[in-house]
Amino acid sequence: MNRLIENKKLKGEIPGITSKSYAHRAIFCAGLAKGNSILEIDNLSKDIEASLNSMEALGVKLERDGNKFLISPPEEFNKRARIDVGESGTTLRFILPILGALGIEAEVIRRGSLVGRTNSVYFDLLPKHGVSIREDKEKIFISGKLKNYNFELPGNISSQFISGLMLASGGVGEVCEIKLTTERESKPYIDMTIEVMEKFGVKLEESNNSYSCSGSFIGQDYLVEKDWSNALFFLASGVEVKGLNKDSIQGDKEALKYFYQLGLENISKDSYKFIKKNEAKDKIIIDAKNIPDTIPILSVICGIYGNEIEVVNIERLKLKESDRIKSTVEMLERLGIRVSLKDESFSFNGIGEFNSCEIDSYNDHRIAMSATIAAGFAKGPIKILDSECVEKSYKDFYKDLESLGGENHVI
Numbered sequence: 001m002n003r004l005i006e007n008k009k010l011k012g013e014i015p016g017i018t019s020k021s022y023a024h025r026a027i028f029c030a031g032l033a034k035g036n037s038i039l040e041i042d043n044l045s046k047d048i049e050a051s052l053n054s055m056e057a058l059g060v061k062l063e064r065d066g067n068k069f070l071i072s073p074p075e076e077f078n079k080r081a082r083i084d085v086g087e088s089g090t091t092l093r094f095i096l097p098i099l100g101a102l103g104i105e106a107e108v109i110r111r112g113s114l115v116g117r118t119n120s121v122y123f124d125l126l127p128k129h130g131v132s133i134r135e136d137k138e139k140i141f142i143s144g145k146l147k148n149y150n151f152e153l154p155g156n157i158s159s160q161f162i163s164g165l166m167l168a169s170g171g172v173g174e175v176c177e178i179k180l181t182t183e184r185e186s187k188p189y190i191d192m193t194i195e196v197m198e199k200f201g202v203k204l205e206e207s208n209n210s211y212s213c214s215g216s217f218i219g220q221d222y223l224v225e226k227d228w229s230n231a232l233f234f235l236a237s238g239v240e241v242k243g244l245n246k247d248s249i250q251g252d253k254e255a256l257k258y259f260y261q262l263g264l265e266n267i268s269k270d271s272y273k274f275i276k277k278n279e280a281k282d283k284i285i286i287d288a289k290n291i292p293d294t295i296p297i298l299s300v301i302c303g304i305y306g307n308e309i310e311v312v313n314i315e316r317l318k319l320k321e322s323d324r325i326k327s328t329v330e331m332l333e334r335l336g337i338r339v340s341l342k343d344e345s346f347s348f349n350g351i352g353e354f355n356s357c358e359i360d361s362y363n364d365h366r367i368a369m370s371a372t373i374a375a376g377f378a379k380g381p382i383k384i385l386d387s388e389c390v391e392k393s394y395k396d397f398y399k400d401l402e403s404l405g406g407e408n409h410v411i
Contacts, residue, residue, distance in 0.1 A: 003387035003398070005375035006407035007356070013240035013271075014400055016226030017043035019250060020393050023224045024051050024090045025163070025193055028098065029200040030071040031055035032171030035219030037200075042067045043227075045393045050088040054095050057081045058104065073219075080105045087112040087321070087392060093160035096122050096142060097168035100131035103145035110138050113321045113363055121153050121161040155180035155209070158319070163193040166213055170202040173216035180209045185316060186290055188251025195249060196222075228253040229293055230394050231272070233369045235259070236301040237376050239404055240273035255294040258286055262305040280350075282307050289313040292320065296328050296370035299348075303337050304377045306350035314345060321392070322362035331359050331367060335374055356380025365392040372401065372408070383411070 018041045028051065030037035041048065052069070056062055058081055059074040081104055085091040092110060096119070099106045115138050126133050130147035133140065149169050153161060162178060169176030184190065190211075194204045201218035204211060229252040231241045236259075263278035284302065288295050288311055295311060302309045317324035329339045329346055336355040339348045356379050361368035363386050372390075375382040387410075390397040398408055 001386065001388040002411050003384050004409045004411050005372050005382045005384060006409075007375050007378045007380055007382070008405055008407050009376050010234065010237040010239050010401070010404040010406055012404045013242060013273075014234060014404060016231050016241050016243045017394060017396075018048070018224045019227035020045055020047055020229070021090070021189065021192055021227075021250065022196065023048045024094065025167070025196040026222050026224055027051045027055060027071070028094050028167050029170065029196055029217050030219065030222070031058070031060040031073055032098070032167070033073055033200055033217035033219040036073075037071045037219040038221045039069045039071060040067050040223045041069060043395065045395050046086055046391050047088040047090065047393060050084070050086045050091040051094070054083045054085060054091055057083045058102070071219075077102050077104060079103075082107045082109070084109045084111070085114070086110075087114045089114055089117055089158075090160055092140075093119065093122070093158065094164045094167055096133070096140070097126065097146065097164045098171055099142050100126055100129070100144065100146035101168035101172045101174070105143040106141075108140040108142065110140065117319060118157065121157055122164075125151060125153055149174045149176040150179075151177070152179045152181055154182040155184035156182045158316075159184070159186040159189040162190055162211070166193055166197060166204070166211065169213050170197050170200070170215065170217050175214045176212065178211045178213075184209070186251065186292070188249060188254075188290060191249050192251075228255075230369075232294055232297050233373050233397075234400075234404070235272055235274055236297055237373050237404075238273070238275060240268055240271055242271040244272055251290050252294050254291050255298055258284060258298055259301070262301065264305065276305060280305050280307050284309050286311045287313050288317060292317050292324065293366060295324065296331065296364075296366045297373065299328055299332055300335075300370045300374045300377075303332060303335060303348070303350050303354065303374075304352060308347070308349055310345055310347040312345045320364065320366075321389075322364035322367060324364065324367070327360070327362045327364055327367045331371055331374075334359050335378070354378040354382075356382060358383040358385070360385045361387060361389055363389045365389045365394070369394065369397060372397075372406075376406070
C-alpha cells in the first residue's frame with residue numbers, strides 16, 4: 001500500500017501511546033509468572049500482538065477488557081508449540097531462550113524483513129547449553145532443555161539476546177550469570193528489562209560487564225508507560241504529546257538533547273511541545289550507538305533546523321527492519337539533502353525546506369513515519385511506498401495524523 005502525504009502543518013495535542021519495549025517485557029514476565037497479572041496496554045501494534053500470541057501458543061490464557069489484559073499462566077506449559085512472531089525481532093529473540101528454558105519443542109515462523117536479521121548469537125550459544133536449534137528459510141526449529149545458566153555472549157550485536165536470556169532464567173527460577181565478551185550497546189534496553197523483571201519479583205545485579213539474576217516472576221498489576229520512541233515523530237512536528245514519563249529510562253528519550261541543540265525548546269509545563277526559539281549549534285554530532293531507532297526522525301528534523309550534522313557509530317543501523325543506513329540516506333537525498341557517507345558515519349547540512357518526492361520505506365516503520373513527518377516541511381506532497389508498515393509499532397499513526405490536521409490518501 002502506497003500513500004500520498006500532503007504538505008500540511010500539524011497542530012494540537014495527542015496522548016502518547018504504550019511503550020512497545022516495555023509492553024514486550026511485561027507480557028513475557030506476566031506469562032511466565034506464578035499467579036495472574038493485569039497489564040494495561042493502550043496500543044496493540046503488530047509487534048505487541050506477536051508477543052501476546054506467542055504466550056497463548058505456550059498455553060497462557062489471555063482475557064481482554066478494553067485496555068486491560070488478564071494474563072493467566074497455565075499450571076503446565078504446552079510441550080509443543082507453533083509460534084508466528086511476524087516481523088517482531090523482540091518477540092523472536094525473547095521467545096527462543098524461553099522455549100529452551102521450558103523445554104518446549106517448537107516451530108517458530110518469521111516473516112518479512114525479520115527472516116534476514118541475524119540470530120547468530122543464539123545459534124552459537126544455545127547448542128552449548130543443551131538446546132538444538134536450526135533454521136530453514138522463514139522457520140526456526142528448536143528443541144531440548146536449557147542447561148547451565150552461565151552464559152557468555154557478545155554485547156555489541158543486540159541487547160535483545162541479553163534480555164532474552166534474563167527473561168528465560170526468571171521464567172523458570174534459575175540463577176543466571178551473564179558475562180559479556182564485548183562492550184555493551186543499547187544498554188538502556190537492558191536496564192529496561194531489569195526494571196520490569198524486578199517489578200515482577202526477580203532480583204538482578206550488575207557488575208562490570210556481567211549480570212546475575214535470581215528468583216521467579218510473581219504476577220503483578222502493571223501499567224505500561226508511554227513510548228518515547230514513537231512520541232518523537234509528532235514532537236518533531238511541533239505537536240504536544242501528553243502522558244510521557246519525564247523520569248523514564250527509555251533510551252530513546254536521549255534524542256531530546258539534539259532537539260535542544262537544534263534550538264528547539266519545550267514550552268509545556270506538564271507535557272512536551274517543542275518550538276523553534278534559538279539558533280542551532282554550528283555543528284551537531286549525533287551518536288547512534290544507543291539510539292539507533294531515532295536516527296531517521298532525527299535526520300529529518302536536523303534537515304530542517306540544523307546546520308552541519310554528523311551521525312556517528314552507525315554500524316548497527318544495518319541490522320534493523322531495513323538497512324537503515326541505506327534507507328535513511330536515500331530518504332534524505334530524495335528530500336533534497338546532499339549526504340556524505342563514510343564507513344562509520346554520514347554527514348549533511350540542513351536545508352530548511354524539503355522537496356516534494358517519492359520515498360521507499362523499505363518496509364521499515366520508522367522510515368515511513370519519518371517521511372510522513374517530513375511532508376509537513378516540504379514544498380509539496382510526499383509519496384511513501386509500503387506505508388502500511390507503520391502498523392508494526394503504531395497501528396493508528398495515520399489516524400492520529402489526521403486528528404492533528406494532516407492529510408493523506410492511499411494510492
